[in-house]
Amino acid sequence: MKLLLLILSFLLFTGAGDKKWGKNGHRVVGDIAADYLDDETRDAIDRVLGPESMAIASTWMDEIKSDSTYDYTHDWHWVTIPDGMPYAETEKNPNGDLIKAIRDITADLKSGNLSTQEEANKLKMLIHLIGDIHMPLHVGTGEDRGGNDVRVEWFWDSSNLHRVWDSGMIDETQLSYTELSRSINHPTNEQIVNWQNSGVLHWARESMDLREEVYDLPKDKSINYEYMYRKYDIVEKRLLQAGVRLAGVLNEIY
Secondary structure (H helix, E strand, C coil): CHHHHHHHHHHHCCCCCCCCCHHHHHHHHHHHHHCCCCHHHHHHHHHHHCCCCHHHHCCHHHHHHHCHHHHHHHHHHCEECCCCCCHHHCCCCCCCCHHHHHHHHHHHHHHCCCCHHHHHHHHHHHHHHHHHHCCHHHEECCCCCCCCCCEEEECCEEEEHHHHHHHHHHHHCCCCHHHHHHHHCCCCHHHHHHHHCCCHHHHHHHHHHHHHHHCCCCCCCEECHHHHHHHHHHHHHHHHHHHHHHHHHHHHHC
16 A cells, blocks of 8 residues: 555656646745734744745745655645545555645744754745645545546646646636735635634645535536636635635744
């Protein structure tokens, strides 16, 4: 079984469509989070990242995939939780997973025992991974590589379901990440409080609960305007939740 998990993780992150919200999606999350940082937290983030914004830092964890030094992080972008099963009862990936990585990195940053470079790297990872867990197909069933195996026709071009949710719907808006961020960054005070008073298992459960919506496809798997009209609100909400929650975690850390 361990060998099977290793093979599946390799296939997931060498297959098509593994963009993890795409660049714009991750940048939206980082951009939104910056608006909800406490002053002390903002000063700490500026110290760690220097002139680099959280929006730009958010894609670093995808960029390092070409560097074998970071091969150990490849399986951290996703977690498998079959329908009807709590995370605690799942067979864990020996290389780690998305939930474990968020927990471990959060604890490491809280410890204060990191070198300057280690702190910068782990902060960039956390920014990215909190975005990932809010993308429903990064909490997979274990049956189709997070939707990568579900072939669809997206606006009459060949694609797969994972790619549609990572970047297809976001790119279809033709908005820059700052434009998209400004257009959705209007949570109520009640939403901010409720979203920040939740933890990583709750975020994963939300993604699981959205899978029925994600897989609601026509028989011919041809999706375009109607699918986007019915589903795009989910994309916006998950990006907004990820940004608000990222800020809450960073305020707790720093």
